[in-house]
Amino acid sequence: MKNNILHKADSRFVADHGWLKSAQTFSFHDHYDPQRIQFGALRVLNDDIVNGGKGFGRHPHDNMEIISIPLEGTLEHQDSMGNVAVINPGEIQAMSAGTGIYHTEFNKHPDEPVTFLQIWLYPNKLNVDPRYDQLDYSKGDKHNKFLQILSPDPNDEGVWIQQQSWFHIGELDKGFEIKYSLKQAGNGLYVFVIKGNVVVNGQDLERRDGYGLWPDAEVDIKATSNAEILLMEIPEKW
Amino acid sequence: MADINILVLADHAEILETMIRLINKNDQWQGTGVSTLEEARLAFKINTFDLVLLGVGVNDETESPILRLCDSVAPKTVCMRHYGGGSGLLYSEIKHALAQR
Numbered sequence: 352m353k354n355n356i357l358h359k360a361d362s363r364f365v366a367d368h369g370w371l372k373s374a375q376t377f378s379f380h381d382h383y384d385p386q387r388i389q390f391g392a393l394r395v396l397n398d399d400i401v402n403g404g405k406g407f408g409r410h411p412h413d414n415m416e417i418i419s420i421p422l423e424g425t426l427e428h429q430d431s432m433g434n435v436a437v438i439n440p441g442e443i444q445a446m447s448a449g450t451g452i453y454h455t456e457f458n459k460h461p462d463e464p465v466t467f468l469q470i471w472l473y474p475n476k477l478n479v480d481p482r483y484d485q486l487d488y489s490k491g492d493k494h495n496k497f498l499q500i501l502s503p504d505p506n507d508e509g510v511w512i513q514q515q516s517w518f519h520i521g522e523l524d525k526g527f528e529i530k531y532s533l534k535q536a537g538n539g540l541y542v543f544v545i546k547g548n549v550v551v552n553g554q555d556l557e558r559r560d561g562y563g564l565w566p567d568a569e570v571d572i573k574a575t576s577n578a579e580i581l582l583m584e585i586p587e588k589w
Numbered sequence: 590m591a592d593i594n595i596l597v598l599a600d601h602a603e604i605l606e607t608m609i610r611l612i613n614k615n616d617q618w619q620g621t622g623v624s625t626l627e628e629a630r631l632a633f634k635i636n637t638f639d640l641v642l643l644g645v646g647v648n649d650e651t652e653s654p655i656l657r658l659c660d661s662v663a664p665k666t667v668c669m670r671h672y673g674g675g676s677g678l679l680y681s682e683i684k685h686a687l688a689q690r
Contacts, residue, residue, distance in 0.1 A: 378681035385688060388681075395677065411604045413645035413674035451601040451645050451674060473672055478648055 353539070353565040353587070355552075356390065360559035363398070370405035374398040376561050390563040391539050391585040392514055395471035398559060400464050401426075406457030412448035416472040416512040418501065419444040419456070420581070422545060424465030430454035434483045438467075441489025443500050443518075445510040449479035468543070468581070474513040475589040484510040488520070497521040497531060497582060517584040523549065523574035531570045531582055538584045539565045547578025592617045593687065596632055597671070598655060599644030600624045608644065608675040618683070626654055633662050640686050642671040665690070 363374040364382040373379075376396040377387050388394075394415075401407075406427075419426065421440050428444060429435045431453040438444050446452065458465040486509060491498040500509040501518035509518065517534045525547075531540065541563045542549075544556045550573045551562055564570065565587070572580070595612055597620060599605040605622045612620030621636065623629045624646075632638075641659055643652060647670070659668040667686045672678060 378685070379677055381680055383681040383684040383688075385685065388685060394672070410676045411601075411607050411674040412676055413599075413601065413604055413672075415673045415678075448674060451604050453603070471673070471677070478646060 355554070355562065355564040357554065358387075358561035358563070360557065363559075370402045372400045374559070390541050391587040392473045392475075392516065392589050393470070393541055393583060393585045394473055395469060396541075396543065396561065397469040398466070399469055400466050401458045402464055403458055403460050403462040407455060409453050409455050411451060411453050412446070413451045414474055414477050415448045416474050416514050417446045417448060418470040418472070418512070418518070419467055420470070421465060421467040424463055424467075425459040426465050426467055427457045427459040428454060430483060432481060432483060436485055438485060442485060442487045443510055444483070444485045445501060445512050446484075447474065447479055447482040447513050449474070449481045449513075452481040470583070472512065472514045472516055472585070473589060475515060475586075476513050479513055486510045493521050495521070495523055495527050495529065497529070514589060515586045519582040520579070521582070522579045523547075523572070523577070525574055525576050525578075528571070528573045531572060533566065533568055534584055535586070536568070538586050539563055540570055541583040541585055542572075543581045543583065545579040545581055547574065547576040549574050549578050549580055593619070593640065594636060594638045595620050595640045595642060595683065596629065596636075596638040597622045597642045597644055598624070598626075598629050598647055598651075600646030601644075601674075604645055604674045608642070608671070608679060611675050611679055612683070615680075626651055626658075629655055630658060633658060637663060638666050639690070640683065641666055641668040642682075643669065644671045645674060
């Protein structure tokens with residue numbers, strides 16, 4: 352039986368570059384922790400704060416599924432495929448880097464910081480044509496339910512990526528209880544608490560905690576305060 | 590002088606250049622970039638490598654021969670796939686690979 356893994360918010364590695372503060376759940380850049388490499392196909396979960404007017408200059412990616420979810424502020428994306436887009440809270444961006452892509456990400460606002468989640472998954476197919484997708488899910492109903500914002504199927508709800516993975520986001524009232532059912536048997540579930548406190552299969556979680564578990568089929572979730580959580584269903588192998 | 594020699598095989602010129610530049614920022618690492626299996630064979634004739642990173646463009650067709658090449662001429666060389674194109678994961682992946690030697 353695979354072990355569940357708890358990543359408390361304050362156990363994350365924090366890289367402070369002045370213009371960027373990045374709380375990193377898994378090993379990233381200079382930070383290497385052999386106990387913190389990945390959760391199945393989930394390889395990067397960075398909780399980034401970028402100062403106003405600053406950002407990531409032109410840099411490459413390949414063979415990685417890269418998802419950005421702004422939580423506060425506005426992020427501007429430009430890439431070598433000609434895409435220029437602004438993403439706001441309530442939107443999700445997915446990029447299949449495939450055979451190679453260059454892009455920039457900047458805080459659109461000159462003064463206000465942008466906070467966003469940067470999530471990378473290994474792809475289940477190498478060297479695909481690069482692809483960019485963006486979705487506004489702000490009008491979707493996520494109050495005391497889970498709204499699907501990502502899947503492996505272009506015809507399903509949300510953006511799609513090259514991996515057997517599903518993301519849901521939910522805003523739960525204090526005391527509300529809900530179950531999450533796996534979309535694919537054998538997958539793991541990584542729960543990331545954006546706001547508030549929840550209990551997941553008996554495990555207490557606070558703001559910005561992460562919890563990876565390998566359930567049989569369902570996961571019990573209870574909000575112990577008003578809470579917003581991101582559920583990432585992740586394959587163990589790909 | 591570098592302690593660790595790293596060969597990178599990738600067929601995207603800009604990404605390969607970026608990876609080699611990032612590797613060589615570390616004084617203890619020396620990166621060599623090749624874009625074909627033939628260039629990799631040649632590189633192994635003139636150098637020894639601690640680590641081989643298989644980057645973008647390497648598919649099943651090219652991965653098997655390079656793994657066989659590593660096994661035959663340098664069985665202690667760690668040969669692994671690199672994901673991401675040099676951004677973010679390169680250093681921690683190299684450290685992870687070297688820790689497993």
